Amino acid sequence: MLEAHALTRAFGSLTAVDGVTFEVRPGRITGFVGANGAGKTTTMQMLMGVLSPTSGEVRWRGAPASAADRRTFGYMPEERGLYPRMKIAEQLAFFARLHGFSSKQAWGRADELLEFFGLGERREELLDNLSLGNQQRVQIAASLVHRPSALVLDEPFSGLDPLAVDAMVELLHREAADVPVLFSSHQLDLVERLCDDLIVLSSGRVVASGTVAELRGRAGEQYRVELDGDNAAWLRDVRGVRVTDVDGSIALLTLDGLSAAELARTVTGHGPVLEIARVRPPLSEVFREVTR
Amino acid sequence: MSTDTPTPAWRLVAEREISTQLRSKGFLISGAMLLVGLVAMVVILTLVSDRERTQSVAVVDARAESLVSQGSDLADQIDGRTRLEATSYDDAAAAEDAVESGDVDAALLPTSAGDPSAGYTLVGDAEVDDVTAQALTAAVSTAVTRANATELGVDLQALGAGARVETRLLDPDAEDNGLRQVASFVFVLLFYITALGFGMTIAGNVTQEKENRVVEILAAAVPIRALLWGKIVGTSVLAIGQTVLFAFVGVIALLATGNTHALGVLGPAIGWYVAFFVLGFVALASLWSVAGSLAGRMQDLQGTTAPLQIILFAPYIIAVTAGEGIKTVVSMLPIVSTMMMPSRLAEGDVPLWQLVVAISVTVVAAVLLVRVSARIYERTLLRTGRRISFGEALRSGTTEEAAPVGS
Numbered sequence: 001m002l003e004a005h006a007l008t009r010a011f012g013s014l015t016a017v018d019g020v021t022f023e024v025r026p027g028r029i030t031g032f033v034g035a036n037g038a039g040k041t042t043t044m045q046m047l048m049g050v051l052s053p054t055s056g057e058v059r060w061r062g063a064p065a066s067a068a069d070r071r072t073f074g075y076m077p078e079e080r081g082l083y084p085r086m087k088i089a090e091q092l093a094f095f096a097r098l099h100g101f102s103s104k105q106a107w108g109r110a111d112e113l114l115e116f117f118g119l120g121e122r123r124e125e126l127l128d129n130l131s132l133g134n135q136q137r138v139q140i141a142a143s144l145v146h147r148p149s150a151l152v153l154d155e156p157f158s159g160l161d162p163l164a165v166d167a168m169v170e171l172l173h174r175e176a177a178d179v180p181v182l183f184s185s186h187q188l189d190l191v192e193r194l195c196d197d198l199i200v201l202s203s204g205r206v207v208a209s210g211t212v213a214e215l216r217g218r219a220g221e222q223y224r225v226e227l228d229g230d231n232a233a234w235l236r237d238v239r240g241v242r243v244t245d246v247d248g249s250i251a252l253l254t255l256d257g258l259s260a261a262e263l264a265r266t267v268t269g270h271g272p273v274l275e276i277a278r279v280r281p282p283l284s285e286v287f288r289e290v291t292r
Numbered sequence: 293m294s295t296d297t298p299t300p301a302w303r304l305v306a307e308r309e310i311s312t313q314l315r316s317k318g319f320l321i322s323g324a325m326l327l328v329g330l331v332a333m334v335v336i337l338t339l340v341s342d343r344e345r346t347q348s349v350a351v352v353d354a355r356a357e358s359l360v361s362q363g364s365d366l367a368d369q370i371d372g373r374t375r376l377e378a379t380s381y382d383d384a385a386a387a388e389d390a391v392e393s394g395d396v397d398a399a400l401l402p403t404s405a406g407d408p409s410a411g412y413t414l415v416g417d418a419e420v421d422d423v424t425a426q427a428l429t430a431a432v433s434t435a436v437t438r439a440n441a442t443e444l445g446v447d448l449q450a451l452g453a454g455a456r457v458e459t460r461l462l463d464p465d466a467e468d469n470g471l472r473q474v475a476s477f478v479f480v481l482l483f484y485i486t487a488l489g490f491g492m493t494i495a496g497n498v499t500q501e502k503e504n505r506v507v508e509i510l511a512a513a514v515p516i517r518a519l520l521w522g523k524i525v526g527t528s529v530l531a532i533g534q535t536v537l538f539a540f541v542g543v544i545a546l547l548a549t550g551n552t553h554a555l556g557v558l559g560p561a562i563g564w565y566v567a568f569f570v571l572g573f574v575a576l577a578s579l580w581s582v583a584g585s586l587a588g589r590m591q592d593l594q595g596t597t598a599p600l601q602i603i604l605f606a607p608y609i610i611a612v613t614a615g616e617g618i619k620t621v622v623s624m625l626p627i628v629s630t631m632m633m634p635s636r637l638a639e640g641d642v643p644l645w646q647l648v649v650a651i652s653v654t655v656v657a658a659v660l661l662v663r664v665s666a667r668i669y670e671r672t673l674l675r676t677g678r679r680i681s682f683g684e685a686l687r688s689g690t691t692e693e694a695a696p697v698g699s
Contacts, residue, residue, distance in 0.1 A: 045508075048512040049511075049512065050508055050511045050512050050674055051674070067515055070512065071513060071514065073512070075508075075509060075512040075513075077505065077508040077509060077512075079505040079508065080505060081504040081505025081506040081507070081508070081509065082504065082506050082509070083501075083504065083506055084504060085312075086312070094304065094308055095509070095513065097298070097299060097304050098301055098304055098305075098510070098513040098514055099513050100298040101298065102298060102299075103299070142509065143509075
């Protein structure tokens, strides 16, 4: 388990990250969301040890994370970068060895990942000569090449087309199925699709965290009722529900004492019904709610 | 390597540094050009110092002509490469014209046209070549003394008994002055070129890593100090390798051109040069890395490396212009000693204590510089995007850094 414990980082008079505490559990993908400037990158840099915290600490498996621990982590910084004039296989092998792999392991692993991305035949090419999409793939491979014990990915999907995102997700599931994975993203739909857990950061503080289901639950479960022609305004008078919106024959309501089954009976007993459905609030709404 | 033990990070960084350089065309070409230049220098030096020269001497009578031919043998004995050649003219005026116009190098004329006992006058334009003057003076005096002795019935050998003066040189090295000065110049120039070339390479590579942003991945994987050490070791190995290669080629070239004598004179200086080079370069390498880490982009490099360029250029100027006293002091200063000491060694003997002082001071300086550099490097390497001033880098602690780009 990778933990941030009361992590704080000040730049002069500005406190970019203020007492951030969370945990990233193994085998789960944790999404890290927040507006621009919320402190995501700074937090991730402290997790990786490239930036030292003003106070607080990073813990790995219950103890303060050492340099040796961090050497086993995989990192994809927000600002992408590799050696442009280095052959891609050689480059990946170099990073694997920096993370403690033997030469033989490193080369085997570099080729394996390049094969996965369909770059096997181009292993001798310079990074510079690849398309931007392929460069991004090599960058992702660089963070996975040493079979990391934890993954910290800063905006890993930005700039990827949907197919590349799918390939990346497949790779994450395959390569990092049993390690803690923390990734930040602006693409909430993607976070919703991929993540098990979620941490929401706002102005340097954690404003919400938990499983995606828990956070959705916070916004309250809503039901959408569509009647066949009848005006839905009568639902306002039903006890045990709170109607939030009525638009002609459609009503949006939350249960306030009534069970879902009772709601269904009440509605169908009243007249013809087209649809009664539970509405899952999109994550963007949760996000707006907690960062408000 | 196929063992399963991981290689230390600094070694991996050093290996990458070396393999990247060895595959760079620019590096190979500039190295080859320096080598060719070095060999050419040795060859030219050989040609210049061995070339025979002929001094032509104007004469107006047969006696002077035979004196010049005797003088030629003497000149050859004096320096082994000068020969004298007589050119006849009708009269003294014509001979002097020839000297003045540069057709001949000197003229050997009777001092008084009608009186042989007045002797000879050696006429030159602005000066008379030393060897020529010595040889002709000796030839005239020998010939005339012999003639006079015969005429007076004097036993020449008895007359000359005990008058023979032999010369014994206490400082025979002085003879090699030309060679030594050239070698000393070559040492200074070679270190200047190598240190500047490799120094700019280190600084450039560091800045490139910042510019490419690869530095954040590197820093996340290994301690920043390991990155610095890898850079210093990798580049030093290359620079030292190149210097040893140059020294080796220089020695081979001296041997091949038959300059075994020069080798005897310069051998120790070449040895010291390599030793000083190692120390001086390591001390400098750390500073070059810092210069690279202070720059945000390649364009900033000229500015951040300027102080180092001056440190290298100053001794170059001193070596060429300064007097003995200043040279002696400067040659014991750290880093600068790398250029000055071997150059002084090539020019003549240097007291052992001065060598010891120079080496010790450089070792201490190298240790201090590497330490200070490591601290600055740790503080500045991850601050990408803009140039950082030296003072700023020294002042900033770990908590008061400027905000990085992004959130």
